[in-house]
Amino acid sequence: MQKKLYITPIFLALFSIAIILISLQFDTSPEMIVGDSMQARTFPIFLMVINLILISFLSLQFFKNYPKRIELEIFTTWFTIFLFLLFYFLTITTDMFIGITVCMFLMGYTWGEKRLWVNICNAIITPGAIFILFDYVLKIRFPRGILTNIYYG
Amino acid sequence: MVELSAMASVFTDPYLIALIFATTILGIIIGVLPGLGATTGAALLLPFTLTMEPVQAIAVLSTIYVSATFAGSITAILINTPGTSASAATTFDGYPLAQKGEAGRALGIAVVSSTIGGVFSIIVLCIAAPLLARVAYEFRPPEYFALTIFGLSMLASISAGGATKNLIGGVFGVWLSTIGAERVTNIERFMFGNYELYEGLSFVPVFIGLFAISEMLVQSKTVNLIIETVALKAVKLPTKEDYKKIWKTILRSSGIGTFIGILPAEGATVASMIGYSEARRWSKNKEEFGKGSIEGIAGAEAANNAATGGAMVPTMVLGIPGSGTTAIILVGLMVHGLRPGAYLFTEQVDTVYQIFGSMLLANFMFMAMGLYAAKLFARVSLIPRPMLWPIVFALSVIGAYAIQQSTLDIWIALIFGVIGFFARRHGFAVAPIAVGLILGEMVESNLQNSLKMFDGQWWMILTQPLAAFFLVLAFLGLCGPYIYGVITKQKD
Numbered sequence: 001m002q003k004k005l006y007i008t009p010i011f012l013a014l015f016s017i018a019i020i021l022i023s024l025q026f027d028t029s030p031e032m033i034v035g036d037s038m039q040a041r042t043f044p045i046f047l048m049v050i051n052l053i054l055i056s057f058l059s060l061q062f063f064k065n066y067p068k069r070i071e072l073e074i075f076t077t078w079f080t081i082f083l084f085l086l087f088y089f090l091t092i093t094t095d096m097f098i099g100i101t102v103c104m105f106l107m108g109y110t111w112g113e114k115r116l117w118v119n120i121c122n123a124i125i126t127p128g129a130i131f132i133l134f135d136y137v138l139k140i141r142f143p144r145g146i147l148t149n150i151y152y153g
Numbered sequence: 154m155v156e157l158s159a160m161a162s163v164f165t166d167p168y169l170i171a172l173i174f175a176t177t178i179l180g181i182i183i184g185v186l187p188g189l190g191a192t193t194g195a196a197l198l199l200p201f202t203l204t205m206e207p208v209q210a211i212a213v214l215s216t217i218y219v220s221a222t223f224a225g226s227i228t229a230i231l232i233n234t235p236g237t238s239a240s241a242a243t244t245f246d247g248y249p250l251a252q253k254g255e256a257g258r259a260l261g262i263a264v265v266s267s268t269i270g271g272v273f274s275i276i277v278l279c280i281a282a283p284l285l286a287r288v289a290y291e292f293r294p295p296e297y298f299a300l301t302i303f304g305l306s307m308l309a310s311i312s313a314g315g316a317t318k319n320l321i322g323g324v325f326g327v328w329l330s331t332i333g334a335e336r337v338t339n340i341e342r343f344m345f346g347n348y349e350l351y352e353g354l355s356f357v358p359v360f361i362g363l364f365a366i367s368e369m370l371v372q373s374k375t376v377n378l379i380i381e382t383v384a385l386k387a388v389k390l391p392t393k394e395d396y397k398k399i400w401k402t403i404l405r406s407s408g409i410g411t412f413i414g415i416l417p418a419e420g421a422t423v424a425s426m427i428g429y430s431e432a433r434r435w436s437k438n439k440e441e442f443g444k445g446s447i448e449g450i451a452g453a454e455a456a457n458n459a460a461t462g463g464a465m466v467p468t469m470v471l472g473i474p475g476s477g478t479t480a481i482i483l484v485g486l487m488v489h490g491l492r493p494g495a496y497l498f499t500e501q502v503d504t505v506y507q508i509f510g511s512m513l514l515a516n517f518m519f520m521a522m523g524l525y526a527a528k529l530f531a532r533v534s535l536i537p538r539p540m541l542w543p544i545v546f547a548l549s550v551i552g553a554y555a556i557q558q559s560t561l562d563i564w565i566a567l568i569f570g571v572i573g574f575f576a577r578r579h580g581f582a583v584a585p586i587a588v589g590l591i592l593g594e595m596v597e598s599n600l601q602n603s604l605k606m607f608d609g610q611w612w613m614i615l616t617q618p619l620a621a622f623f624l625v626l627a628f629l630g631l632c633g634p635y636i637y638g639v640i641t642k643q644k645d
Contacts, residue, residue: 008579012321019328019343022343023342026340026341026342027340029337029338029340033337033338034337034338035605035609036604036605036607036608036609037337037601037602037604037605037609038600038601038604039338040335040338040340040342041342043331043597043600044328044331044342044343047324047327047328047331048328050324051321051324051325051328054317054320054321054324055321057317058317058318058321061315061317074373074374076373076374077370077373077374077574080369080370080373081370081571084567084570084571087550087567088564088567091560091563096550096554096560096563100546100547100550100551103543103546104543104544104546104547105543107539107542107543107546108539108540108543109539111373111538111539111542111543112537112538112539113537113539113540118540119539122540122543122544123543126543126544126547127547127551130547130548130551131551133201134551134555137204138200138201138203138204138555139204140203140554140555140558141558142554143554143560
């Protein structure tokens with residue numbers, strides 16, 4: 001069970017190595033442009049080498065002082081993350097404001113507000129008010145979708 | 154003289170006064186809502202400042218900063234839950250005093266200490282910032298490179314997370330700044346064919362994700378939390394006896410808070426903890442600490458608000474944020490076309506001092522509101538989380554979109570929200586990532602320019618006295634505690 005905590009340094013190390021490998025694929029510039037300075041790949045590689053050194057320190061610290069076990073996330077958290085995906089799907093297929101309304105309603109409900117009318121009011125009034133503020137005051141145009149097409153014409 | 158008249162102009166501009174008044178109310182509301190701190194509030198409000206004049210926009214952000222930092226103490230005292238991390242030390246004595254039926258007295262001391270701390274730090278800001286700007290004129294790329302390294306090394310001592318974890322976060326943030334086309338050669342880095350990333354990651358959606366959305370996910374674990382409040386009749390100003398007891402503590406903590414705020418990457422949270430522990434160390438009544446000591450409240454509150462003015466010094470003069478919130482203010486400056494640095498103090502003196510004047514006014518405003526409306530604001534903290542956080546979600550999504558009107562920014566905010574959440578769950582603070590992202594471009598460009606200056610001989614940076622000084626400071630900051638530990642171990 002305790003070995004699972006080493007997932008963090010292992011993940012970070014793999015990430016750093018992946019970045020180094022990707023950086024090595026970058027184009028190189030001619031000497032006359034770069035001069036005495038660095039190639040585009042040098043700085044990210046340098047950073048990831050530092051990161052690998054720090055990760056090895058972190059692993060040593062884990063070895064000396066074992067960190068507290070991290071509790072698993074609860075349903076509400078996972079569901080909220082799932083709502084981000086749902087929001088993405090609704091935004092690209094229907095409208096950003098439909099996405100916001102649906103996600104606000106579901107979020108309020110799963111977070112414990114069981115009164116439907118409160119959730120519905122919150123999910124409709126808030127995005128509506130923000131839309132009016134941004135559209136009239138800040139003159140921001142929102143991405144086209146089912147609702148915004150009706151509004152913008 | 155120009156400086157003073159610029160500062161005074163804030164107090165005679167009805168629009169700015171009204172704006173600061175409204176923002177102070179908003180800042181206090183943000184501060185009393187557990188989870189919604191100054192940083193999250195500033196990140197969420199940044200898009201709303203888009204159409205404002207630079208002074209008004211920065212006044213809004215800095216008012217949120219000072220008022221939310223203070224307001225965290227209201228919930229810290231009344232419900233034992235710090236509204237912001239900077240008020241965590243206030244709970245140690247604020248809540249026990251409130252439990253004794255002296256909530257009004259505790260809040261009165263918090264309000265007065267915060268105001269004195271805040272005003273003190275703004276006076277220091279007005280004096281120190283132009284002086285530092287004069288020194289910063291002499292800075293060339295090697296000095297700036299060394300300074301940013303020093304700033305990054307200070308991340309090791311941010312209170313949340315461990316030193317190593319904070320540094321990893323900082324390096325990750327610097328790496329994020331490399332996404333996009335490289336400045337000199339225009340070679341694409343980590344764009345994966347997405348040309349919207351050509352100019353690099355936009356700061357605002359990343360910050361909204363790291364601070365607001367990740368906090369929302371953290372709060373999703375506390376939906377069943379039941380909050381118990383302590384009754385509050387009225388907020389009382391400290392008595393003469395109280396003042397006699399705490400004036401030294403307030404002054405000491407104001408100094409400590411301002412100094413810690415000035416240090417790059419250190420913020421109000423560290424300041425309040427040190428302010429509290431120093432108050433205890435110097436107190437004649439140490440036994441009262443933890444049981445409702447007014448010195449404890451004054452020590453923590455004066456320090457955390459003093460840090461707000463201090464943190465603006467490196468932000469405005471050097472472009473190095475003094476805390477997570479000042480990182481957002483720095484982005485606000487850039488969005489409104491103000492380039493932080495020494496030249497800001499010669500080319501836009503009026504603007505700079507109007508910003509300082511706004512911060513000063515905000516301090517007086519929150520003092521008045523803290524004294525007369527704390528009871529009302531305390532009730533705001535009882536807004537049900539299932540109603541509040543969906544609103545934060547909507548504000549985050551639309552705020553991320555608004556800056557560049559790009560849907561990609563929404564996805565960036567959501568992705569960084571999830572990254573920030575899992576980072577926090579595994580003990581990594583998100584502020585180092587934000588600071589790293591801001592400093593990243595400075596580090597790389599100044600290193601490139603230094604290498605050009607010295608024909609590719611990087612070690613020549615060490616021959617520049619100021620650069621060497623900052624690098625030695627960075628080294629001591631990183632390795633000092635370990636070296637000290639080894640030496641004391643050998644002596645033992």
